[in-house]
Amino acid sequence: MKPSSENSSRPPDPGSASGVAVELRGITKRFPGVVANRDIDFTVRQGTVHALVGENGAGKSTLMKILYGMQRPDEGTISIGGEQVTLHSPADAIARGIGMVHQHFKLADNLTVLENTVLGAEKLHGIGARARRRIGELSDAYQLGIRPDLLVEELGVADRQRVEILKALYRGARTLILDEPTAVLVPQEVDALFANLRELKAEGLTVLFISHKLGEVLSVADAITVVRRGTTVASVRPEETTSQQLAELMVGSELPSAETRDSTVTDVPMLTVDGLHLSATDTDGVVRDVLDGISFTIHKGEVLGVAGVEGNGQAELVEAVMGMVDPDGGAVTLDGEDLSHAPTRRRRESGIGYIPEDRHRHGLLLEAPLWENRILGHATEEPNTRGRFLGVPGFPELLALRDARTDTERIVSDYDVRTPGIEVTAASLSGGNQQKFIVGREMSHHPKLLIAAHPTRGVDVGAQAQIWDQIREARREGLAVLLISADLDELIGLSDTLRVMYRGRLVADADPATVTPEELGSAMTGAATGHLESDEPPASAEPPASDDARPENGTGGAK
Numbered sequence: 365m366k367p368s369s370e371n372s373s374r375p376p377d378p379g380s381a382s383g384v385a386v387e388l389r390g391i392t393k394r395f396p397g398v399v400a401n402r403d404i405d406f407t408v409r410q411g412t413v414h415a416l417v418g419e420n421g422a423g424k425s426t427l428m429k430i431l432y433g434m435q436r437p438d439e440g441t442i443s444i445g446g447e448q449v450t451l452h453s454p455a456d457a458i459a460r461g462i463g464m465v466h467q468h469f470k471l472a473d474n475l476t477v478l479e480n481t482v483l484g485a486e487k488l489h490g491i492g493a494r495a496r497r498r499i500g501e502l503s504d505a506y507q508l509g510i511r512p513d514l515l516v517e518e519l520g521v522a523d524r525q526r527v528e529i530l531k532a533l534y535r536g537a538r539t540l541i542l543d544e545p546t547a548v549l550v551p552q553e554v555d556a557l558f559a560n561l562r563e564l565k566a567e568g569l570t571v572l573f574i575s576h577k578l579g580e581v582l583s584v585a586d587a588i589t590v591v592r593r594g595t596t597v598a599s600v601r602p603e604e605t606t607s608q609q610l611a612e613l614m615v616g617s618e619l620p621s622a623e624t625r626d627s628t629v630t631d632v633p634m635l636t637v638d639g640l641h642l643s644a645t646d647t648d649g650v651v652r653d654v655l656d657g658i659s660f661t662i663h664k665g666e667v668l669g670v671a672g673v674e675g676n677g678q679a680e681l682v683e684a685v686m687g688m689v690d691p692d693g694g695a696v697t698l699d700g701e702d703l704s705h706a707p708t709r710r711r712r713e714s715g716i717g718y719i720p721e722d723r724h725r726h727g728l729l730l731e732a733p734l735w736e737n738r739i740l741g742h743a744t745e746e747p748n749t750r751g752r753f754l755g756v757p758g759f760p761e762l763l764a765l766r767d768a769r770t771d772t773e774r775i776v777s778d779y780d781v782r783t784p785g786i787e788v789t790a791a792s793l794s795g796g797n798q799q800k801f802i803v804g805r806e807m808s809h810h811p812k813l814l815i816a817a818h819p820t821r822g823v824d825v826g827a828q829a830q831i832w833d834q835i836r837e838a839r840r841e842g843l844a845v846l847l848i849s850a851d852l853d854e855l856i857g858l859s860d861t862l863r864v865m866y867r868g869r870l871v872a873d874a875d876p877a878t879v880t881p882e883e884l885g886s887a888m889t890g891a892a893t894g895h896l897e898s899d900e901p902p903a904s905a906e907p908p909a910s911d912d913a914r915p916e917n918g919t920g921g922a923k
Contacts, residue, residue: 383409383410384407384408384409384410384443384445384446385408385409385410385411385412385444385445385538385539385570386406386407386408386431386442386443386444386462386539386570386572387406387407387408387442387443387444387446388404388405388406388407388427388430388431388440388441388442388443389405389440389441389443390403390404390405390439390440390441391403391404391405391406391427391430391437391439391440391442392404392437392438392439392440393423393426393427393430393435393437393438394438395792400423400426400594401423401426401427401430401437401594401595402423402593402594402595403439403440403595404423404427404440404591404594404595404596405596406427406589406596408539408570408572408587409570409586409587410445410568410570411565411568411569411570412565412570412571412586412587413561413565413570413571413573413584413585413586414570414571414572414573414585414586414587414588414589415573415574415575415581415584415585415587415588415589416428416572416573416574416588416589416591417574417575417576417578417581417588417589417590417591417610417614418590418591418592418614418824419592419614419615419796419824419825419826419827420782420794420795420796420797420800420823420824420826420827421782421793421794421796421797422591422592422593422594422614422824423591423593423594423595424543424574424591425467425543425574425794425795427591428464428541428543428572428574430442430451431451431457431462431541431572432451432454432457432462432464432541433451433452433453433454433455433456433457433462434453434454436451436452444460444461444462444539445460458535458536458537461536461537461538461539462537462538462539462541463531463532463533463535463537463539463540463541464532464540464541464543465525465528465529465532465540465541465542465543465545466528466543467543467544467574467795467822468722468723468724468795469524469525469527469528470528471516471524471527471528472516473515473516473517474515474516474517475515475516476512476513476514476515476516477499477510477511477512477513477514477516477519477527477530478491478495478496478499478512478513479491480516480527480531481495481499481512481527481530481531481534482495482534485534485535488534488535488536489534496512498534499512499530499534500512502530502533502534503530505563506529506533506560506563506564507556507559507560508526508529508530508560509523509526510526510527510530518646519675520674520675520679521674521721521722522553522673522674522675523674523675525545529542529545529560537569538568538569538570539569539570539571539572540564540569540570540571540572541572541574542571542572542573542574543574544574544575544576544795544821544822545557545573545575546575546577546580553673553674554580558580558583558584561573561584562584565586573585576822576823576824576825576828578607578610578611578825579607581602581610582602582605582606582607582610583602585602586601586602587599587600587601587602588600588601588602588605588610590610590613590614592613592614592615597613598613611825614824614825614826615824615825615826626840627860628665628666628839628840628842628860629663629664629665629666629860630663630664630665630666630842631663632663632664633661633662633663633664633697634662634663634664634666634698634699634812634813634844635661635662635685635696635697635698635813635844635846636660636661636695636696636697637658637659637660637661637685637694637695637696637697638659638694638695638697639657639658639659639693639694639695640655640657640658640659640681640684640691640693640694640695640696641653641655641656641657641658641691641692641693641694642654642655642680642684642689642691642692642868643692644680652868653868654677654680654868655677655680655681655684655691655694655868656677656867656868656869657694657869658677658681658694658868658869658870659694659870660863660870662813662844662845662846663844664842664843664844665839665840665842665843665844666839666844666845666860666861667835667839667844667845667847667858667859667860667861668844668845668846668847668859668860668861668862668863669847669848669849669855669856669858669859669861669862669863669876670846670847670848670862670863670864670865670870671849671852671855671862671863671864671865671884671887671888672864672865672866672888673866673888673889674850676865676866676867676868676888677865677867677868677869678817678848678865679721679817680868681848681865682721682815682817682846682848684696685711685716685815685846686708686711686716686718686815687703687706687707687708687710687711688708690705691704698711698714698715698716698812698813699714699715699812701714709744712741712742712745713744713745714812715811715812715813716811716812716813716814716815717806717807717809717811717813717814717815718741718806718814718815719799719802719803719806719814719815719816719817719818719819720802720817721817721818721821721848723795723798723799723802727740727798727802728740728790728798728801728802729790730789730790730791731789731790731791732789732790733786733787733788733789733790734772734776734781734783734785734786734787734788734789734790734793734801735765735768735769735772735786735787736768737790737801737805738768738769738771738772738775738786738805739763739768740805741805742805742809743761743763744761745809746764746767747764747767747768747770747771748763748764748767748768748771749761749762749763749764750762750763750764769786771808772786773786775801775804775805775808776801776804778804779800779801779803779804779830779834780800780827780830781793781797781800781801781804782794782797783797795822795823796822796823796824796827797827799819799820799821799822799823799827799831800823800827800830800831803819803831803834807834807838811843812843812844813843813844813845813846814835814838814843814844814845814846815845815846815848816835816845816846816847816848816849817848817849818848818849818850818851819831819835819847819849820832820849820851820854821850821851832854832857832858835858836858845858847859852881852884852885853881855876855884856876856879856881856884857876859876860876861873861876862874862875862876862879862884864884864887864888866887866888866889866890867890871887871890871893871894872887872893872894872895873894873895874887874895
């Protein structure tokens with residue numbers, strides 16, 4: 365290994381001894397009731413992008429946590445740069461040049477970007493001017509666009525991801541593990557990330573890339589390892605395989621399609637948002653419009669898709685409709701009921717289901733068992749309640765714990781949530797199984813309106829198909845859906861109507877039947893406004909030759 369210089373933050377090169385950056389042999393990891401990994405062999409060459417793919421619960425994240433020192437294998441060996449090592453903690457992995465960007469970020473919301481970056485690494489460059497200078501150098505070198513003085517709680521998901529990448533590079537990572545790094549990025553951002561990965565590779569860094577987006581894997585990876593049910597089933601080169609073949613190796617099924625061909629849109633308004641306005645004060649003390657006159661209508665049986673680069677007001681729109689923030693002006697009406705200033709619980713009871721953008725922050729109690737998470741957000745609704753104590757209005761609700769447990773078992777079965785049982789904590793499930801559980805919980809209350817923010821983020825192709833089918837089925841039964849997604853194929857395939865959000869305004873609309881992801885992506889960056897295809901308002905997700913007719917839905921752009 366090369367010795368690091370006295371003033372350098374770069375650790376010894378983990379691949380310099382043999383051309384192999386990482387090698388795992390016979391890795392087995394057991395948890396109560398389940399074997400996460402079984403006799404896995406895994407070799408990563410130095411200076412390559414190596415993709416790891418597999419279905420949810422296949423053991424990918426567990427394997428990477430073992431490599432990062434977060435968990436210890438029950439059997440097997442780990443070698444870094446040709447040297448067999450024992451990793452007791454992430455500190456050991458970092459010292460060996462391993463960095464990890466988790467799918468669910470490990471950031472302190474109440475600290476700034478700079479404070480999060482230097483936390484635990486104060487000895488490298490201090491906590492002041494030298495640290496700030498180093499952050500600036502890394503941000504410029506890899507085009508991360510880091511603003512060191514912003515609070516993390518003010519950042520969107522994409523910006524948080526960049527901070528996590530910065531943290532790893534700041535600590536001198538030479539092998540970087542990226543867990544679902546493109547889950548919420550638009551095509552232009554994905555292209556920029558991949559350009560950064562190629563720069564990292566050109567400098568001799570190694571990237572372990574976990575993803576469910578098989579097209580991206582094929583475009584960026586030098587080698588691909590497929591994991592199924594806790595064990596490796598194939599190692600292939602991208603030029604020798606296809607997305608279809610990878611999907612079959614992963615889950616034994618074909619690639620799903622989000623395309624929706626049947627029309628279910630009615631002329632009955634379900635959600636009407638009129639002139640919604642919300643302002644916020646940024647870190648410089650400047651008041652800016654986060655939502656600027658947002659107006660639209662979603663009808664029964666209609667999916668309204670909203671596209672936009674992270675941080676352009678989509679999250680605030682969801683929060684305003686859910687009652688998590690109180691807007692400065694405008695109205696929110698659900699099925700004729702004015703909910704403009706109603707609390708979140710009333711909106712839930714009125715028929716709003718919610719699949720949150722960040723399932724860990726807003727969708728689950730991670731250390732609580734699954735059956736308690738079944739109650740979360742629906743404590744006053746059946747089957748979770750037995751009504752008011754003594755039947756007196758204003759008295760506390762009595763929880764029906766036995767019924768909640770029974771219904772949790774039904775959700776686990778109906779939605780294929782892979783878990784040893786309902787008593788395990790939500791944290792013990794893989795990300796995709798957590799997502800399927802949330803979808804099952806929300807759909808179980810037969811909502812009038814479903815707010816779906818990135819509903820298939822971080823799930824495998826099998827779970828993705830299942831979630832899409834559930835949304836389509838509920839749509840046929842009259843469900844109205846507000847869909848926010850960074851997956852443009854998902855937006856175009858599922859939506860009946862498309863809107864583009866830019867700097868807090870709805871600036872463009874598009875017909876899902878004719879618009880392309882590239883055209884939608886262009887509008888998301890502010891390069892195009894108005895209607896993106898024809899002169900007629902978008903009214904159908906049908907192919908042009910379809911005989912199905914839809915009423916005009918009256919969804920409006922920004923005022």
